[in-house]
Amino acid sequence: MTSLxxxxxxxxxxxxxxxxxxxxxxxxxxxxxxxxxPVVLLLHGTxxxxxxxxGLMPLLARQFTVVAMDxxxxxxxxxxxxxxxxxxxxxxxIAALVEVLAIEVELVVGHSAGAAIGARxxxxxxxxxxxxxxxxxxxxxxxxxxxxxxxxxxxxxxxTPFASRLFARSAADRxxxxxxxxxxxxxxxxxxxxLYGRLVRDPQHAAGALGMMAQWDLRPMAxxxxxxxxxxxxxVGANDRAVPPGDAQRVRALLPAATPSTLDVxxxxxxxxxxxxxxxxxxxxxxxxxxxxxxxLWGGLG
Numbered sequence: 001m002t003s004l005x006x007x008x009x010x011x012x013x014x015x016x017x018x019x020x021x022x023x024x025x026x027x028x029x030x031x032x033x034x035x036x037x038p039v040v041l042l043l044h045g046t047x048x049x050x051x052x053x054x055g056l057m058p059l060l061a062r063q064f065t066v067v068a069m070d071x072x073x074x075x076x077x078x079x080x081x082x083x084x085x086x087x088x089x090x091x092x093x094i095a096a097l098v099e100v101l102a103i104e105v106e107l108v109v110g111h112s113a114g115a116a117i118g119a120r121x122x123x124x125x126x127x128x129x130x131x132x133x134x135x136x137x138x139x140x141x142x143x144x145x146x147x148x149x150x151x152x153x154x155x156x157x158x159x160t161p162f163a164s165r166l167f168a169r170s171a172a173d174r175x176x177x178x179x180x181x182x183x184x185x186x187x188x189x190x191x192x193x194x195l196y197g198r199l200v201r202d203p204q205h206a207a208g209a210l211g212m213m214a215q216w217d218l219r220p221m222a223x224x225x226x227x228x229x230x231x232x233x234x235x236v237g238a239n240d241r242a243v244p245p246g247d248a249q250r251v252r253a254l255l256p257a258a259t260p261s262t263l264d265v266x267x268x269x270x271x272x273x274x275x276x277x278x279x280x281x282x283x284x285x286x287x288x289x290x291x292x293x294x295x296x297l298w299g300g301l302g
Contacts, residue, residue, distance in 0.1 A: 003204035006030070006076050014054035014195070021076075025096030030076035031069045035061025038106035038297045041098070041127075042068035045112030045138070047209040049075035051195045052111065055278030060109075067103060069094070071114075073208020075199060085208070086215040088124070090117050095126035106297055107289060109133040111274060112243060116218060122230050130293040131231040133285055136271050138243045139225065139251055141218045185241035185270030192275055225254040232261045233288035235281060237269035262288045 010016060018032040032050050040060055044052045049070045060066045070077035072093050073085055083089055094117065098105060108129045110118035115137030121127045177197040181188055188196075199205045232255065234248040245265065252261050264284050266273055274281045290298050 004076055004198070004202045009198060010076060014051045015057060018057075019050075022097065022100060024100040025080075025093045027072060027078040027080055027093065029069050029078070029097055031067065031097070031101070032057070033065065033067045034058070035064050035066050037064045039103045040064040040066045040107045040109060041103075041105045041118075041129075042066060043094070043108065043110040043114030043117050044068070044071060044074075045110075045114050046212055047074070047199065047205075048111070048196075049199060049205075051075075051199075052272070052275060054195075054275075056274050056281060059278060059282040064107070065103070067101065067105075069097060071117075071208075071212070073205075073211055075202075075205055079204065079208050079211070082211050082215060085211045087116060087120050087217060087221075089215070090212070091120040091124060091126060095121060098127070105129050107131055107133065109135065109285065110137065111135040112138045112271065113212070113216070115139065116221060119221070119225070119228060123224050123228060129230065130295055130297070131233060131289050133233045133235065133288065134248075134251075135235045135274050135281065136237055136240050136243050137234065137248070137251070139218065139221050140247055181272070183241060184272055185237065185239040186272035186276050187270070188272065188275060192272075222250075222254060225251060226256065228255055229259055231292035232259065233285070233292055234261065234263045235273070235284060235288070236263065236265045237271060237273040237276075238265050238267050239269055240271045240273075242271040260292045262292060264288060 015032050018034040020031055022029045022031050030050065034057065042053050050068045053068050057066050057068060072090060073079040080093060084093060105127050106129055108118040108127060115134035116139050118132050122132060174197060177193055177200060181193060181196060234251060236245050236248045238245055248263050252263060255261055266280065269276055
């Protein structure tokens with residue numbers, strides 16, 4: 001198995017025309033940018049890539065300048081040393097990329113782990129947007145037995161030679177990829193499944209995702225959310241099987257009383273709701289943002 005190569009594997013990548021490669025923080029990043037207007041920064045979740053925004057990004061680009069990247073160790077972006085795959089490490093690397101891009105981020109939209117990264121950047125003063133939108137945000141460690149076993153197993157796999165290749169090989173069967181997607185509570189079309197198949201069959205991408213999971217520590221997040229002052233919109237798929245939908249209520253309960261927040265539940269949607277129903281997510285996202293953070297910047301949105 002060989003690693004993803006842009007010249008070969010990126011020839012038909014979603015939104016290829018919006019892609020470029022940028023050096024920042026010691027990494028070569030795959031970045032996509034489109035549209036005009038206030039800058040929206042999109043942060044995908046563990047194991048995904050810019051392809052995750054293929055439906056939502058063009059809709060946002062009608063009214064915003066939209067910037068997305070493959071996270072470190074994912075798809076076409078370089079993999080940093082393992083310690084930098086942690087939550088704080090990822091936040092610092094993305095902050096370095098934002099600085100090189102010379103953009104003023106007005107809105108952060110994060111999916112799953114991407115929402116936690118966005119929150120970390122806000123809490124650490126690396127970004128100061130007008131609002132943060134969380135799509136099935138993963139703000140808390142896994143509960144129960146899974147929470148006890150998963151981090152050590154991920155660390156073991158990340159540290160074991162050839163583990164990523166074995167993982168990638170096990171996902172070579174399309175049915176295995178379909179099962180992974182079904183396990184999130186979402187239903188994707190054939191193209192969406194094929195794109196995830198390309199990613200999980202790549203040993204380097206698998207190693208990046210495993211390394212991220214091995215380094216992830218969300219335990220401080222519950223404490224730190226008590227000082228988040230940025231308005232927060234929580235979009236939740238009621239059928240999410242990866243992040244318990246009830247976690248969104250826990251997040252709101254931790255926020256300072258003065259921090260505006262909204263919670264919008266999408267019936268029948270799973271963890272990948274932004275891929276399943278991008279038009280609906282766009283409508284609800286705009287409604288949440290205009291309600292949370294009224295601003296001339298959002299004038300005429302909708």
